[in-house]
Amino acid sequence: MKTVNIYIETTIKSPIVKDGKYASALVFTRSNGEEAYRVMSGEECESTYNRLTLIAIIKSLQKLKEQCHVVIHTDNAYIKNISEQGAxxxxxxxxWKKATGAEVQNKELWKMYLEEAEKHETEFRFCASNDYQGLLREELT
Known part of the structure; x- marks a missing residue:
């Protein structure tokens, strides 16, 4: 099974609502042993850090054409922890209710995330910086 590393970067880093952008790099090894990558980006008005991170993950997973072992590198501890805990x-x-009875925020994105993630073996890694950070930041400007 092919391993794909997904690196996520967003312009919003705090729990505020504003216009924001996301970028991701899908990094994999070709059959000839060479490393290759694909960069994607997008934006959303009136968004949040968590929404942008989820959108970047979903859009990245949707690009995979076969079942893969996916390692998602993000600095969003909330998304990482919630996913790892199986929430x-x-x-x-x-x-789509929390234990308190409240409705889950971004439930449409979490539904899409589950649909895409179930096609692959996924794991998360907290990553404050990475080799693709400069490239991703260029995409965000």
């Missing part, structure tokens, strides 16, 4: 699957089973 999105628990929310789906409880009809």
């Amino acid at each position: 999105p699957e628990k929310w789906r089973r409880s009809e």
Whole structure:
């Protein structure tokens, strides 16, 4: 199974609502052993850090044409921790309600994330900086 590393960068880094951009780099090794990458970016008005991170992950997973081992590198500890704890699957089973009864924020994105992530073996790594950070920041300007 091919391993794909996904590196995520966003222009929003705090819990505020504003216009923001995201970028991701999908990094993999070709059959000849050479490393290759694909960069994607987008933007959303009136967004948040968590929304942009989720969108970048979803759009990246949607580009994969076969089942892969996917390592998602992000500095968004909330998205990483929620995913690793299996909360999105628990929310789906409880009809997108939290234990408190409150509705899950960004549930449409979490639904899309689950749909895409189930096609692959996924893991998260907290990553405050990476080799692709400069390239991704260029995409965001």
